[in-house]
Amino acid sequence: MKKKLRSYILNTCAVAALYGLAMLLIGSGAVNNYYLGIMLSAGISIVMAVSLNLTTGLLGQLALGHAGFMGVGAYAAALLSIHIGVDAQYIFPLSLFFGGLVAAIFGLIIGIPALRLGGDYLAIITLGFGEILRVLIINLDFTGGARGLRGIPRVTDFTYVYIVVALVVAVMFALGRSRHGRAILSIREDPVAAEASGIPTTYYKIFAFTLASFFAGVAGGLYAHYIGVLNPKNFGFAKSIEYLVMVVLGGMGSITGAVGAATVLTVLPEALRQFSDYRMLVYSLLLIMMMLFRPTGLLGTREFSLTALADRLLRRKPQAPDFAALAGELPPAALTHRLGEPPAPGAPALLRATNLGIQFGGLKAVSGFDLALEQGEIVGLIGPNGAGKTTVFNLLTNVYLPTAGGIEMEGRNIVGLPTHAITQVGIARTFQNIRLFKNLSVLDNVKIAFHNQMQYTPLEGTLRLPRYWWEEKLADARAYQLLHVFDMEGLADKQARNLPYGQQRKLEIARALAANPKLLLLDEPAAGMNPTETQELLATIRRIRDTFGVAVLLIEHDMSLVMGLCERLVVLDYGQIIATGTPEEIKRDPKVIGAYLGQ
């Protein structure tokens, strides 16, 4: 908190000082209209690049029509200023907001169908959008058609551009470091794992895309009121690619990278003006060399931090956050996980699957699967490869929609619920092939799964209102507590991708636990572990059950783990249950011996 406060003060002072310096230079005439014009263009490009970075760098969705939203905002803001009948300088902020709003509405309309589909649909649809928009503007009368829209009051000045740039960058940082920002990042890293951690991925995709459209619309409003003439051709594919180049060059996902690249790429063509005919050649060459020698962009996914720079200059050592102290500050009640209350007599089973089945084409992958789980049970699901074990997990978490049968969680039908809602109901899972948010820290991996247990809104998060601080502090402390269970609290700052294999498996379990489940589904948790690690895991799983009161259903091939840990086993073969019972019973079951265990 203290460290953050210091960082806020430092950055605010730097922003204010830069503004003061710029105004001084403009006022004294040291910066003439030529340099001012370039500064304004650069500012508008920064807003465009930073907002596109939200879609492309942070959300991980390729969008090829960002200039289209700029165009919508430009026309909307300009038309409002022209027709409202009030001197434009008094209502300029309103015009800008209106431009952003109309662009956001367009973003929503395009985002909903495109983002539900996932994959490259967004790229294709946004590509079409830019073209449709151009044709629309040309053919509508009130936009001025092909002749362009002229007579827009030129009220964009340095102060407006600077404020918008500062606000947009600040919002990006503030939002990025809130539960909503983590949700967006998790989608970039792995949408399946995000959904399984309880993130409503479609909602956040649309949220991020719409927000990016809003900012593009605001940038459009600034542009319109700067140039004074709008040309429908200026918001096409080529322009969108220009902004995409800025994001790629700056480093996908780096906000400060986008700021830097937008500035450089706006200033460069002007700086090269004396090379006349060759300037575009030099510009292209520089771009190509940049991509060859720094394919991840100037900053990669890193951020330039003024605080870190100040620390280095003052030779202060960055302090690792002290999680233990953090936990000590919080009331003990806040740290207690949901420990299951003993079920009331006659209450429905925790999980009940009845006659569950799924067909892929003509193939019955699973059929007639019956299973009842009680609170706190540890049950193993075993069987030969291809028997349908992971398919059962995918059915229970609704990655696949069953073609037969039903699933109830505490008496409530959960068939057809989206995966993230199933996580909220209390089923969390791990994956056979580890699916971590690889480029995020260990701590953030765990905190992403707290998403649904936190309540602050995007606005509260952006404005850093008290609820943000309280919930984030709580989340940090609980994440520490969870990591401690796995002896991983010392790794909280490490990138998940840099963990050794065994640690990655454990982190995935910690993340699943963070979603506060009543039932934990573990898909081959011991795969790739050596016997010592496996024994540790066995103890850990048992401890988790005892500490958190969760039921565990696990798929595993390691018989020492299964037999030592599980209270009950279910054996699958060819998609059907061939035996259930205690480990001792299963060991002696001739069908299981024949199909799986062997003599």
Next chain:
Amino acid sequence: MRNRKLFAALLVAALAITALVPAALADTIKIGGLAPLTGEVAQYGIAVKEGVDLYIEQLNAAGGINGDQVEIIWYDEKGDETEAVNAYNRLVEEDKVSAIIGDVTSKPSLAVGDRAVEIGIPIITASSTNYFVTDGKPNYFRSCFLDPFQAGIMADFAKDQFGAAKVAVIYDNADDYSVGLAESFKAKAEANGQAVVAYEAGTASDVDFKAQLTNIAAQSPDVLYVAYYYGPAALIVSQAAEVGLNVPFLGCDGSNGIENVITDTALLENKFFYTDHFATDATTEKAVAFIASFTAKYGKAPYSAFNATGYDAALVLAEAIKNAGNTDYAAVVAALKATSVEGVTGKLTFDDHNDPIKSAFVMTFVGGKQTFVKQQNP
């Protein structure tokens, strides 16, 4: 440390000397040139630049303006408004030019004009035919005529030459130039009592206009006004023959060059008429001298009317500076207003709207070559 101080001192000295140099060369009059020299519309920018450069070279050879040499500083704006504004700012703020020739296409001209009117710098375009470029800007002039002017001339020409009672129009609804031409042709034809029997739209990126041409043929007009640049116009003329539309075609200044791209030039022979600012077979003394000197400088004959309007723009501006006697913005603008010179495109004066009052040339093709038909006076 001492070295650093010395270095700083040297730097300051160097800067001071640099600052003094322009003062020593004060006998040069600087004029800015704004044009797209690369990009989609570069051909127009280059055509203007060649005309302007030719005049400036001749002017300097003849002793400049009142003994001062003229330097022209060109900046490429790629046909983009933001680039045009940057280039304009650079000319005004960094290069401190006395006047500007430009811009070439309409929207960059509008963006630049909004700024130029604030400081009153004399500025003249050789090619922007959009009405609003000079509208409400007492310091913005042009040496080319307007879209309505040339389209109106063609409506009159259709009446006089062919006695056309039924006219048809094909235009590009995605292009401001084309829309402007089509609208004013239609208005003038209706004012002349001619019936506009077909008014068909396409876009410049179309390669097949047969649907529109079939509709037009069904109305059996007497002439077809083709409000397209030369590329699509060539396609339209060729495809009209295929759908059996056999009428005179009327074009605009943008049709210039059609004979180079059409597959069968026979289709144009005494059949395709267009307005232009200049005729390469013109016989006035000024025009003949222009053609000769242009050919001598560039190794090719003038190929675009913008060569001539560019030359005239520079001529008009230089005359105004000469008459004003100094480069004060207001004085030069006043002198421009009072312009009355014989340019290569004819005698030129300005109306209240800073548009030129001058004759237009109606051209056709004979033996595959551009041939002057008639000079239509305003």
